Amino acid sequence: xxxxxxxxxxxxxxxxxxxxxxxxxxxxxxxxxxxxxxxxxxxxxxxxxxxxxxxxxxxxxxxxxxxxxxxxxxxxxxxxxxxxxxxxxxxxxxxxxx
Numbered sequence: 001x002x003x004x005x006x007x008x009x010x011x012x013x014x015x016x017x018x019x020x021x022x023x024x025x026x027x028x029x030x031x032x033x034x035x036x037x038x039x040x041x042x043x044x045x046x047x048x049x050x051x052x053x054x055x056x057x058x059x060x061x062x063x064x065x066x067x068x069x070x071x072x073x074x075x076x077x078x079x080x081x082x083x084x085x086x087x088x089x090x091x092x093x094x095x096x097x098x
């Protein structure tokens with residue numbers, strides 16, 4: 001499930017309550033970590049955090065030039081990022097089950 005960060009920031013009680021009750025994995029596009037900071041300010045500690053810019057840096061890759069039209073290389077990069085997000089989610093689920 002995803003939450004809407006703009007609604008969350010605007011004070012939507014449903015979005016904030018969800019993040020309070022369930023383990024949350026923040027996904028941020030840059031090192032500023034706005035989603036992570038907002039969740040931790042309004043709903044408590046995140047279970048995990050993914051910094052996409054940090055991932056790309058660690059892989060020696062640059063972000064896509066265009067974000068609305070991804071070429072084959074960009075699509076492969078997005079799948080790689082998605083796998084990292086999935087790994088974080090699985091780690092959180094395993095910690096809850098264990």
